[in-house]
Amino acid sequence: MRLEISGVSHRYDQMEALRDIDLTIEPGEIVALIGPSGCGKSTLLSIIGGMLQPSEGQVSASGAVPEGCLNPLTYVFQDFALLPWRTVAGNISLVLEDHKLSKVERAARIDEVLAQTGLSDFRNAYPKQLSGGMKQRVGIARALAVRPAVLLMDEPLSALDAQTRILLLDEFSALFARTGMTAVYVTHNLNEAVRLAHRVVALRRRPGTIKEIHTIDVPIDQRHEGDPQIAAHEAALWELIRDEAIAADKELEHVG
Amino acid sequence: MSDDRTAVKNPVRLRAIGFNPRANPYAAWGSFIVLVILWQIGSSTGFISELAMPSPVAVGKALWQLIVSGELWVHLAASAQRLAVGWVLGTVAGLTVGFLIGMFSWARSPGVALVSALFPIPKIALLPLFIIWFGIGEPSKFATIGFGVFFPTVINTFSGVDNVARNLIRMGQSFDLSTWSIVRKIILPGALPTILSGFRISSSIAIILLVAAEMIGAQYGIGALILSAGNLYQTDQLIAGVVVLSLLGLSVSWLLGRLDKWLLSWR
Structure with missing residues (x-):
């Protein structure tokens, strides 16, 4: 199933969370959404799965669903x-x-x-x-x-301890390699993104817009912990979002 | 640093002591026995006058009299029936309204406003009105108990529904579960712990109103028994009636405990 996100913007009251997001997720592709807190990545995932009405724009799905599919867009939640x-x-x-x-x-x-x-x-x-x-x-x-036709994973490893995270990361990568699953994977952990995704979408914050789409052409089942190629991708992504992360860290929450 | 090694060693004092009361079933039963023994000693020695407070033995005799004459069962059956019917009516209505308030915007504000306004009224004050509406017989007593149970049940039910984790409801929606499935499989079990703990409050309110209603106008019932004993200054029978009420309350609370264990075994 192909998902097409076109011109999606979203605002919560006064705060502009997302602006003009255009993105296509191809069948069999794993797309990671990364970015610092407040960049609207979880908001975007909610919009993709029809759990939130965007202020503008739309998400459309096309193409066949797997045989016996009961719920094409299926979430995996951070809090289980x-x-x-x-x-x-x-x-x-x-x-x-x-x-x-x-x-x-x-x-x-x-x-x-x-x-x-x-x-x-x-x-x-x-x-x-x-x-x-x-x-x-x-x-x-x-x-x-x-x-499911598309798995929508909202920081699925964020609530787990470091050791368990490594184990599950290996399992996810084996699952994706074996099934050729289509997935959108939201994370703030760059290591997860470079291990699992074909394309990593880096979001900029306030308002959330796409900063850059980073393609990783190593097959998922050939990526391993400590692989220099993967480490290089991770470093490149960190360069990309570092300033955003620093800004997010220094920001005060709006009170009231 | 080397000096520290040769210095006198003081064991670190444990400071996290207390603030951790534990249950002891023997002490629970023992407290009753001690109270009754002290009471009997007080009565036997004349420290407690028989006029002011009958002795445990006298109360026991009065209770035995009520049992063997069959009088107790007549009163108890009348009370139990009123309690059961009134409580069930109030609870069913309260659960229904509570769920509506908990789930629908149209019911929320009007429902909460009305419940807040009517909850504080002592329902026994409305008994004369209920007698005019429903007659002097059983229905007016059912209505008193039912109304008394209704309001706390509503409040408790909608706060239970409010406290069901939103993420579970969202999960259900994300898998396209039907509304009825979400209510039955997610909201109802999620609200159940709060609802069941509310049953304890509503059942004691029901017992209080039962006795009050029976004291105002009833031929049979534990409340009527206590009132008539009081009018004749048969204090032994009066205390016997109070003991029966206490046992009734304990039985209800035991039943609710069983219900808790059965329905909330997953906790």
């Missing part, structure tokens, strides 16, 4: 957004229950995504029993269960 009163399997079942699937089909899908994310032994556990990394794996499994 799991129902604490449902088990791992129950949380996945939640997003299938509103669709016309037979019980057998539903169970098969749940088994399949649990196996893919290494959660088969945890299917009856409750979220509070799981580590942060496991919770996010449930978030991924839930998203995969609806066979």
Whole structure:
């Protein structure tokens, strides 16, 4: 599925969050959105998935969706957004229950995504029993269960500790390489962006506009931690957004 | 630095002591037993006059009399029925209105304004009005209890709905769940802990109003029993009635505890 973002602007009351964003996400492409806090990257992701009405402009989708797709634009959340009163399997079942699937089909899908994310032994556990990394794996499994056309990932690793982040980053990269998934990946971590994305969109802040689109032509499954080529891309991106990050750091919050 | 190594060693004093009360079921039961024993000793020695306060033994005898004569069950059945019907009516209406206020803008401001204005009225003051509307019989008592339960349930329900994590609702929307699914599978279970803790408050309000209503106009019921015993200065029977009320309250709270355990096992 191809997503076309054309002329998108958004304002919250007085604050202009996004201005004139034009961007096309091609099928099979991973696009990372990076930028300092307040650059509107999460706002843009909400607009892409139809969770926020932009003040101007529109997002349009075209092209085929995968077979058995129940929810073309599917989010993975920073805070996991799991129902604490449902088990791992129950949380996945939640997003299938509103669709016309037979019980057998539903169970098969749940088994399949649990196996893919290494959660088969945890299917009856409750979220509070799981580590942060496991919770996010449930978030991924839930998203995969609806066979999405585009994954919209909102800082999926930001709530995790450094070790877990490395593990999940490897899993994401394997998943993207294996499935050829289309994804928009919001992060403030440049390392995640250079490991996972075909194109990295750097946003400028206040108002959020596209500063530069940085292409990384190394195949995702050949990128590794400490690879000099990848490190060079990361350094280049840091050069790109450094001044923005410093400005963001020094800014006072508007009171009231 | 080298001097420090040879100096006298003072163990670091533990300072994080206290502010951590723990439960002890034996002490809970023991406190009742000690109270009753002290009370009995006071009565037996004449320190507590029989006129002012009957002894535990006298109260026990009165209670036994009520049990064997079958009188107690008549009163208890009448009270339990009023309590159950009134509480259920008030709770069902309160949950409905609470959910509407919690979910819809059109219901919110009018609902909150009306509830805020009507909640502080002591419902027992309205009993004469309810008697005019519904007659002297059971419906006026159901209405008193129901109204008393209704308002706190509304307030509690909509604040429970307000406290359901917005990110879970957004998650449901992002997976295109139907509105009914979001209400049933996300909002209702999310609000349930608050709703259940509100049941404890509404059930004690119901018991207070039950007794008050029965004291104003009822032939049977624990409230009527206490009132008639008081009119005849049968203080032993009066205290026996109070004991029954206390047991009734404890049973209700035990039932609600079971409900909590059953519905909130995921916590």
